[in-house]
Amino acid sequence: MESECNIENKIRMNYRHLTQLLISRHLTITTMESATSGQIASLITDTEGSSAVLKGAFITYCNEAKIMQGVPAEIIDKYTVYSKETAGSMAQACRKAYNANIGIGVTGTMGNVDPANPDASIPGQVYFAIDIDGDVEEYYVELPPQPTRLAYKLAVAEEIYEELIKRLD
Template sequence: MIDNKVNDYKQYGENNIRENYRKLTRLLIFKGLTITTMESATSGQIASLITDTEGSSAVFKGAFVTYCNEAKIMQGVPAEIIDKYTVYSKETAGAMAKACRKAYNANIGIGVTGTMGNVDPANPNASVPGQVYFAIDIDGDVEAYYVELPPQPTRLAYKLAVAEEIYEELVKRLV
C-alpha cells in the first residue's frame, strides 16, 4: 500500500462532481472495468454517483455500506486491522477496498472511512472531524490515501468532497 496525502484546500462543486462521475462511469464502460465500493463515512454516496449514469449496470457490481465496525468485519475486513490501526486508518480503508473487490469479483474496489463533521461516539479516541481515509484496489494493487477536509456546510457536502478526491485519484490510475 502506498500512503498519499491529498490536497486539502479545494472548493468542491456538486455539479462538477456529478459530471466527473458521469465521465468516470463512461470511462469504466469503455474500458470494460467493473467496480464496487465499501463505504462508511460516505454511506453509499460513491455508489450512488456511479450509478447515476445510464449504462452503469454494465460496470457496477454492488456495494456495501458498513457504517459500524461490526459491519466492516462481517464483510471481510479483519478485526485485527481495526483493532491495531483503528477504524480510521489507511490500513482499514485498504482492507475495505480489498474485501469488496474480492466479494464482488470486480476489477476495482473502493474503501472509504473517516469522520465527517463531528466526533464518532463509538470511536471517540480515533475520530477527528474532517479526516478521511480511502483506498483504491485495482486488480489487487492497493493504494491508500488520506485527506483532511476543510469544514463543509452539510453532511452531503462532506460526502461529495470525499467523492471528488476519490474520483481524482482513481482517474489518475486509469488513464
C-alpha cells in the same frame, strides 16, 4: 467562491465521465463505504449503463459491518477504524467479494466526533483506498469544515475521483 450547487454539478459530471470510462474499458467496480454511506456508488449509478460496471456495494457504517464483509478485526484493533490500513482492507474485501476490477474503501469522520470511536475520530480526517486488480493504494485527506453532510460526502467523492482517474490514465 464556487457555490455548493456548482461544486455538486461538477462532481456529478466527473462521475458521469468515470462511469462512461469504466463502461468503455469493460472494467467493473464496487465500493465499501462508511463515511460516505453509499454516495460513491450512488454517483456511479447516476449514469445510464452503470449496471454494466457497478457489481454491488457495501455500506458498512459500524465496525461490525466491516468485519462481517471481510475486513479483519485485527486491522481495526491495531490501526483503528479510521486508518489507511482499514480503508485498504475495505477496498480489498469488496473487490474480492464482488470479483470486480476495482474496489473502493472509504472511512473517516465527517462533521462531528464518532461517539462509538471517540479517541480515533477527528472531524475532517478521511481515509480511502483504491484496489485495482490487487494493486492497493491508500490515501489520507483532511477536509476543511463543510456546510452539510452531503458537502462532506461530495468532497470525499471528488478526492476519490481524482485519484482513480490518475490511476486509470
